[in-house]
Amino acid sequence: MRKKLPNLKYPKRLKIKKHKIQNQIPGQITFIGEKTTDVTEIDVISYNVDRVKYHYNCTVDKVVELVTHEKDFKHWINFSGLHDVEKLGNLGKSLDIHPLVLEDIANTKQRPKLDEFDDYLFMALKMLYYTTENIFVKEHFGIILHDSYIITFQQHKDDVLNFVRERVQNKKGRIRTHNTDYLFFAIVDAVIDNYYNITETVEEKTEFLEDKILSDANNASSTEIQLLKREILSIRKSVAPTKELINRLQNSKHKLFDKSTRFYLADLYDHILQVTENVDIYREITWGLLDMYMSSISNKMNEVMKVLTIMSTIFIPLTFIVGVYGMNFEYMPELEAKSGYFIVWVVMITITILLIFYFKKKKWF
CATH class of the missing domain: 1.20.58.340 (Magnesium transport protein CorA, transmembrane region)
Incomplete structure (x- = not known):
């Protein structure tokens, strides 16, 4: 006979968080995440082998006009400010983007994923970087690959893609001479390469805390270690699923990927594999730091x-x-x-x- 469980009551100060995604109609575009004061902007870089043109703060109609009429150019469309779901919905409707994809773009809590359609490919990632004030930022990032354009979706204007923009502007590398699949690779590669900078910063923080504990544990605090652990876990939640996506991307037979680009995707998988291993190593080291700290404090007490x-x-x-x-x-x-x-x-x-x-x-x- 099943026992009746006691009626558990949460204290008044404890708030039970609920996602807005509950009871939501599939395909309904609802922004989920931290709203910012950033103004939603759509910027377009149109390029071919000979020329590069910049279009700033475009309307949705302007974007459709560029994609439809300027067939001699490939277009990099950057949508920043995901909180404007109306503008996001209009862009998706005009370019025939599936509503479920738009839903995933507006949901900043969405884990990294990869969706393949007949005419385009969608990938969701997490863009990780540190600000100039050394504040860790995890930004939801989406990218759509089409044969004539690329669309990137960001929460903020800040990103790690300036080097890719410079390559397009200065005709460095193969971006302007290849199809959009190579630009797709270059953008994803820039996001993943910045994971290296993240792991290097985590390594510095870990070594600093380790030296601090070894020299004098009283100078350190368990709060510092717990914050570093939380940061590493956040990084791992973003990086670990990405490894699976890159593996799927490498083995994809989608028509948008040229044979030459597939070799670069294999190199991309090596990068994300190394980053994942580094994150796991620092995670284990951080767990050890807490034990080291507690042992040092205990020895001091003894x-x-x-x-x-x-x-x-x-x-x-x-x-x-x-x-x-x-x-x-x-x-x-x-x-x-x-x-x-x-x-x-x-x-x-x-x-x-x-x-x-x-x-x-x-x-x-």
Whole structure:
């Protein structure tokens, strides 16, 4: 017979968080995440072998016009500010993007994923970087590959793609001479390469904390270690699924990928594999840091307790002697001795010296 469970009540201060995605109609575009004050903008870089044109703060109609009429160019469309779901929906409807894809783009909690369609391919990633104030940022990032254009979706204007833009502008590398699949690779490669910078920063933080604990554990704190652990877990949640996506991308037979680009995808998988291994290593090291910190604090406490114990042990016989002669009995022969006071002092000093010598011999301090 099933036992009836007690009625558990949460304390008033505890708020149960619920995702907005609950009870949502599939394909309904709802922004899920932290809203920012960023203004939604659509910027387009149109390029071919000979020319590059920039179109800033475009309307959806302008984007459709560029894609439809300027067939001699390939277009990199960058949509920043995912909170404007109306503009996102209009762009998706105009370019015939599936509503479920738009739903995943607007959901900043969406884990990395890869969806393949007949005419295009969608990939969701996490863009990781540190700001100039050394604040860790995990940004939801989506990218759509089409034969004539690329669309990137970002939460903010800041990103790690400036090097790719420079390559397009200055005609460095193969981007302007290849199809859009190579630009897709270059963008994903830039995001993953920046994971290396993230792991290097994590390594520096880990080594700094380790040296801090080894030199003096009192200078460190468990809060610092817990924050680093949380940061590494956040990185791992972003990087680990990406390895599976790159593997799927490498083995994909989609028509949009040229044979030459597939070789670069294989190199991309090696990069993400190395990053994943590094993150796992630092995760294990951080777990060890907490044990090291607790052991150091415990050893410090043991040292303090040992000193206090030795001092207490030395004063026990002295307290006993003083207590005996502190009793005010009338008949105590030692009280009438002229040198009794000095004899008691000699006895107490002798006991102290003998106890210290004994503790030294036992190597207790």
